[in-house]
Amino acid sequence: MAKKGNNEGSIRRRSNGTWEGRYTDGVNEEGKQIQRSVYGKTKKEVADKLHTIFYQKQQGVYVTPTKVLVKDWLIEWLHNYAHIMVRPSTYISYEGYIYNHIIPMIDDLPIQKLTPPIVQNFYNDRYLNGRTDGKGGLSSKTLRNMHNMFHQAMEQAKINGLIMQNPTDNAIIPKSQKKEMRVLSVQEQFQLLNVIHLHRLGFAIKFDLATGLRIGELCALKWTDLNYQKKTVKISRTLQRIKTNQLEREELDGSENMTMVVEGDVKTSSGFREIPIPDKIWMELMQHQQLQQQEYMTYGIPILADGYIFAMPFGTCVEPSTMRDALNYLLATAGIEHANFHSLRHTFATRAIEAGMPVKTLSDILGHSQVQITMDLYCHSSIDHMRDSMNALMGMF
DSSP: OEEOSTTSOEEEEOTTSOEEEEEEEEEOTTSOEEEEEEEESSHHHHHHHHHHHHHHHHHTOOOOOOOOBHHHHHHHHIIIIIHHHSOHHHHHHHHHHIIIIIHHHHTTOBGGGOOHHHHHHHHHHHHHHOOTTSSSOOOHHHHHHHHHHHHHHHHHHHHTTSOSSOTTTTOOOOOOOOOOOOOOOHHHHHHHHHTGGGSTTHHHHHHHHHHOOOHHHHHHOBGGGEETTTTEEEEOEEEEEEEOOHHHHHHTTOOTTOEEEEEEEOSSGGGOEEEEOOHHHHHHHHHHHHHHHHHHHHHTOOOOTTOBSSBOTTSOBOOHHHHHHHHHHHHHHHTOOOOOTHHHHHHHHHHHHHTTOOHHHHHHHHTOSOHHHHHHHHOSOOHHHHHHHHHHHGGGO
């Protein structure tokens, strides 16, 4: 074994003709020195590797070699980090990204061998062939969400000293394609309002048109959220049905399709808000409260102060899927082309802009984190307004 200078390790030729360099990497729990090795085909190659290691140590950027696999770290990060910092629905999404996409593609790769080209090739493949049903690739939005999760996980690995650089840095994600926003025309809105009375949840649909709430926020509303003096409603929760996570499924019967209804805080701090209810809608809301109490008395259901504003006949919550079914029924009854539930929120915002509501006010009502989001989504002319403006020009012809 040829000795080198202090802290420079040692190099020897192996019996198979290759070269090995050894260096000291601290001490173990018993106080004994930890010896590590690097290998190469030539003595110079090994010497260069040792020089790089000692330089990294001097600069404070050295990372101890590890055999931890990408998949093992992601599972650890999911359970020990993501679990305590994200909402249950986001956790389920992360679980899907890891188990359905990253692990099958990257599999047994050691975390220190994950490189930017490997990450970029992974994203490119998922964009073209990522759907689990085999019918094409993931949307750019889904890919962006997956990248954000992957980046967080690898950044934590960097903080924990598992890697020197985050291999997901500077990855290229395709730009999101802007989807056409479905907004009910004024005529369609009148048609829908004319059939509201034909469904038990019709007033919930009308209330949403008048407030622009997200469907989960609407379903989570309780009577205690109302301020009867100010005629306002506080938005602080959201309700949704999500898949149980893997650990929960294992604790139960292992079914992959088990779901549960969860009630949690709104997504962002700006989502916590108090909004005024228009006087006409407030009067109808009070009438709705009286009808609900009469219904509960008929069925012998206790009237709870913190009960749901929009509830099933026996006082339980109305799930988002049930609320969607109610809207679909009313749209079909009114002869209106299909629109998803979020279209009610878009319709409210569009009518507000058309009525001259200040953008900052609308942004606060919608719970957007930035006014620019509101401007980008809604500060444009509707086709009806454009037509009126174009027709006004015809007097010059």
